[in-house]
Amino acid sequence: MSTGTTKLDVVVSDVVPVNELVTRFHFRRRDGQLLPTFSGGAHVVVEMRDGERTRLNPYSLMGSPLDTREYTISVRRDDAGRGGSLFMHRHVRPGMEMVISYPVNLFSLDLRASKHLMLAGGIGITPFMAQTAQLAADGGNFELHYTCRTASLGTYADVLRERYDRRVRLYHDDRDERIELDRLLSSQPLGTHLYVCGPSGMIGWVCDRAAALGWPAETVHFEHFAAPQPGAPFDVMLAVSGKTIRVGEQQSLLEAIEAAGVDPPYLCRGGVCGQCETNVIAHDGKFIHNDHWLSEEEHRSCKKIMPCVSRFEGRSLVLER
Amino acid sequence: MAAKSIISRPVYGTLSPQPGKHHLFVTDAEGALAITDLAAKAPYGFFADAHIIFIPGQDGRHVAALEALKPAQFYQGPSFASALPRLKQTLANAHMGLRLYLAGTEGLIGQAMQAALEAGIDHTAIQTEHRGSLARRIQCVHCKGITENVTTQPATCSHCGLLLLVRDHYSRRLAAFQGVCINAEDRSEIPPTEEIFR
Numbered sequence: 086m087s088t089g090t091t092k093l094d095v096v097v098s099d100v101v102p103v104n105e106l107v108t109r110f111h112f113r114r115r116d117g118q119l120l121p122t123f124s125g126g127a128h129v130v131v132e133m134r135d136g137e138r139t140r141l142n143p144y145s146l147m148g149s150p151l152d153t154r155e156y157t158i159s160v161r162r163d164d165a166g167r168g169g170s171l172f173m174h175r176h177v178r179p180g181m182e183m184v185i186s187y188p189v190n191l192f193s194l195d196l197r198a199s200k201h202l203m204l205a206g207g208i209g210i211t212p213f214m215a216q217t218a219q220l221a222a223d224g225g226n227f228e229l230h231y232t233c234r235t236a237s238l239g240t241y242a243d244v245l246r247e248r249y250d251r252r253v254r255l256y257h258d259d260r261d262e263r264i265e266l267d268r269l270l271s272s273q274p275l276g277t278h279l280y281v282c283g284p285s286g287m288i289g290w291v292c293d294r295a296a297a298l299g300w301p302a303e304t305v306h307f308e309h310f311a312a313p314q315p316g317a318p319f320d321v322m323l324a325v326s327g328k329t330i331r332v333g334e335q336q337s338l339l340e341a342i343e344a345a346g347v348d349p350p351y352l353c354r355g356g357v358c359g360q361c362e363t364n365v366i367a368h369d370g371k372f373i374h375n376d377h378w379l380s381e382e383e384h385r386s387c388k389k390i391m392p393c394v395s396r397f398e399g400r401s402l403v404l405e406r
Numbered sequence: 407m408a409a410k411s412i413i414s415r416p417v418y419g420t421l422s423p424q425p426g427k428h429h430l431f432v433t434d435a436e437g438a439l440a441i442t443d444l445a446a447k448a449p450y451g452f453f454a455d456a457h458i459i460f461i462p463g464q465d466g467r468h469v470a471a472l473e474a475l476k477p478a479q480f481y482q483g484p485s486f487a488s489a490l491p492r493l494k495q496t497l498a499n500a501h502m503g504l505r506l507y508l509a510g511t512e513g514l515i516g517q518a519m520q521a522a523l524e525a526g527i528d529h530t531a532i533q534t535e536h537r538g539s540l541a542r543r544i545q546c547v548h549c550k551g552i553t554e555n556v557t558t559q560p561a562t563c564s565h566c567g568l569l570l571l572v573r574d575h576y577s578r579r580l581a582a583f584q585g586v587c588i589n590a591e592d593r594s595e596i597p598p599t600e601e602i603f604r
């Protein structure tokens with residue numbers, strides 16, 4: 086069993102379409118007990134039994150951490166994705182029994198901050214739903230800047246405005262509204278921490294500007310679940326278990342290892358937590374590193390790979406698994 | 407340069423210019439030289455957004471060298487205590503983008519860092535460089551009194567008079583090293599005193 090991913094047997098208690106792309110799913114424990122405590126920014130890994138295939142996708146918990154009778158996630162349909170969000174939208178119905186992991190938080194609030202400045206882009210709003218609820222409950226100081234494509238795709242924008250009024254500022258791409266980032270970052274009181282969740286371009290932009298304007302790295306928090314990128318199939322020899330496997334075009338290396346009955350540790354499945362770090366024993370070819378965990382030096386060394394998001398192109402690869 | 411012993415014992419680096427909108431320097435005595443060394447590596451115009459708080463010490467040296475950097479603001483005072491209200495006021499009005507640089511004695515670095523931590527700056531985000539005296543600020547664990555400028559091992563608590571072993575155990579919250587009674591079992595036993603924190 087994978088580290089930290091003790092499983093929870095749940096039942097889908099509700100499925101609520103939010104807008105044309107996003108649907109919300111509610112889970113309760115099958116035994117009627119309360120779910121484990123979590124903190125704002127936590128995610129769960131949802132297991133999807135899709136025919137022969139098991140999909141494991143991470144989703145941020147978006148309900149209030151003060152209410153553990155149910156967990157809620159919001160899933161944006163990605164028609165060009167690998168199929169996890171389509172499975173959720175098409176096949177998950179109220180009453181269905183599912184298995185999810187315990188919550189894990191890789192994007193937690195730093196509660197020493199005197200103020201929390203949050204920047205969300207699109208579906209990146211979900212962890213902030215839980216974080217704002219957590220902060221509001223004990224008078225925490227926060228400000229949320231939320232960019233969405235159009236008002237109708239501004240998932241939960243209305244809820245947030247209703248709850249927090251002027252602490253929430255909305256920006257609509259179709260109205261050409263843009264965050265004045267430099268001004269925003271330069272006008273924050275000392276002791277502010279910055280949180281950003283959204284498309285990778287937005288995360289990169291915000292982190293770069295924050296660094297240039299003198300925000301210490303310790304005060305900048307971001308969450309970016311890199312979905313595994315598809316690529317050419319490749320073969321891998323697993324030295325410890327003595328198996329040779331093929332990683333399919335739409336499959337991640339981690340998924341292929343799991344499909345072969347080998348169970349490496351994992352938490353995020355998005356290249357950030359470091360749990361599935363795997364040693365390379367031998368290789369002849371080139372690595373396609375897509376993670377945010379290993380250093381650039383480690384990437385160049387070709388001695389380690391994060392199988393949840395990274396791939397390989399070449400003649401042979403032997404891993405210590 | 408102080409050697410690393412136990413994990414709480416602060417280690418100091420070498421000041422280097424950081425990206426930022428404003429630069430606040432707090433320094434005493436020979437710490438000024440850490441700032442002039444940094445100036446040699448700093449981009450053009452760096453000190454136009456800088457504020458230097460300087461406690462020159464008895465010989466009054468290095469004032470001219472710091473003024474020559476043409477910082478936006480320059481303050482010199484007779485003691486850290488006299489500079490503290492100014493430091494606190496500056497931090498209270500500051501925005502993210504202010505970078506803090508501390509250079510000089512351990513007592514100065516520790517106390518300025520204490521004010522910075524209270525203002526919400528993480529200690530890992532503060533640039534520090536040790537220059538000059540190794541004299542320590544210690545807290546007696548028995549009476550909780552602070553004794554400044556301790557250079558000997560053991561040292562006498564200036565409040566309760568106990569003879570204290572000066573440990574490397576350091577508190578960022580108190581900005582002080584820990585002093586523990588060295589002869590609690592037998593007060594008549596007086597170990598030799600050495601001057602080791604010069």
